[in-house]
Amino acid sequence: EMRAASVAASLTLAALGSAGNALSIGLICSGGGLGRAAPTMALILGMCSANLVSTALLLPVIAASNLSGAWLFGGALCRVFGYVVYVTLTGESLTLLALTLAQYLTVVHRVTAGTLRRRLPALVAGPWLAAGLIFLAPLTGVWETFAYDPRRGYCTLVSASRLGGAGGMFLILVSTILGTLMTLVIVYCYSAILYVTHRAAPPRVTWGLPSLPFLGLVAADPCLERVSPQFVTAILYVSWSHAATNPIIYALSNTRINRLWTELCCRYCRRLRRGRAEDSVG
Numbered sequence: 001e002m003r004a005a006s007v008a009a010s011l012t013l014a015a016l017g018s019a020g021n022a023l024s025i026g027l028i029c030s031g032g033g034l035g036r037a038a039p040t041m042a043l044i045l046g047m048c049s050a051n052l053v054s055t056a057l058l059l060p061v062i063a064a065s066n067l068s069g070a071w072l073f074g075g076a077l078c079r080v081f082g083y084v085v086y087v088t089l090t091g092e093s094l095t096l097l098a099l100t101l102a103q104y105l106t107v108v109h110r111v112t113a114g115t116l117r118r119r120l121p122a123l124v125a126g127p128w129l130a131a132g133l134i135f136l137a138p139l140t141g142v143w144e145t146f147a148y149d150p151r152r153g154y155c156t157l158v159s160a161s162r163l164g165g166a167g168g169m170f171l172i173l174v175s176t177i178l179g180t181l182m183t184l185v186i187v188y189c190y191s192a193i194l195y196v197t198h199r200a201a202p203p204r205v206t207w208g209l210p211s212l213p214f215l216g217l218v219a220a221d222p223c224l225e226r227v228s229p230q231f232v233t234a235i236l237y238v239s240w241s242h243a244a245t246n247p248i249i250y251a252l253s254n255t256r257i258n259r260l261w262t263e264l265c266c267r268y269c270r271r272l273r274r275g276r277a278e279d280s281v282g
Helices: 002-030 039-068 075-107 113-118 120-134 169-197 211-220 229-240 242-253 255-281
Strands: 145-149 154-158
Touching: 002 039, 002 229, 002 242, 002 255, 039 075, 039 113, 039 120, 039 154, 039 242, 075 113, 075 120, 075 145, 075 154, 075 169, 113 120, 211 229, 229 242
Parallel strands: none
Antiparallel strands: 145 154
16 A cells, blocks of 8 residues: 555656656746846756656656565666665755855845856756765765665665665764755745845745655654654655645746746647637637
8 A cells, every 4th residue: 555655656746746847947948048047047947957857767766666566677776776866865955055055145145146157067066066975985885875675665775784774874964964954054044035135935945845854754763663654655755745846836936937937828828718719610
């Protein structure tokens, strides 16, 4: 029953998230230079692209693994898959921090777009380089490893001394540092933005909220032995849900993306009404 629920959740998030992220990427890239209009838009584009990797590649593989009840693609690909999962999720989180800092510097300290644009390569590449380097340790087996975990239903970070179980001290360390850093930076920066602009900023803050429960869970119980499989599954897919909900949040929190989404919906509605009118005449 839990595997069936995991398959349904994975495929639902994969379908909705792939459509939403692909549309967001298309709108940003084709929206009259929107992707070049502000440095922060390049970071949003990077997050959409990372979310698309999660929904179009990682979640379908997780669904297939849960459906069969075992890993189907060999030991080498198991390690690679686990590495890609953690690099993607960590890279997204660090990109969110870079985006938060860019917004903070622009609004609170009046840093110009030109100055940020000169730092853009570091802001875009830095999070992914850091994430890739962090998880080289388990990829190479230096500290823990990646293997199939039946409690999660896919290849993930596990303790080398207990293959098939959840990760140990490495996962505690990474989860604690990342969760604490995300909480402190996001709360401080957007509180300062709210104070300066007197505008609410909850949509941007909610970009990182789905990841925090899972980070807290693995930091407190890295072996996942003190909680039920049902609770683990629920928290796991709350964490994965960010890949499907982020495109909606982008539309709500960015007026330019919001306008492009509205124009797209209006064009679709006009085309639909025109098609119905032609059918009725025919």
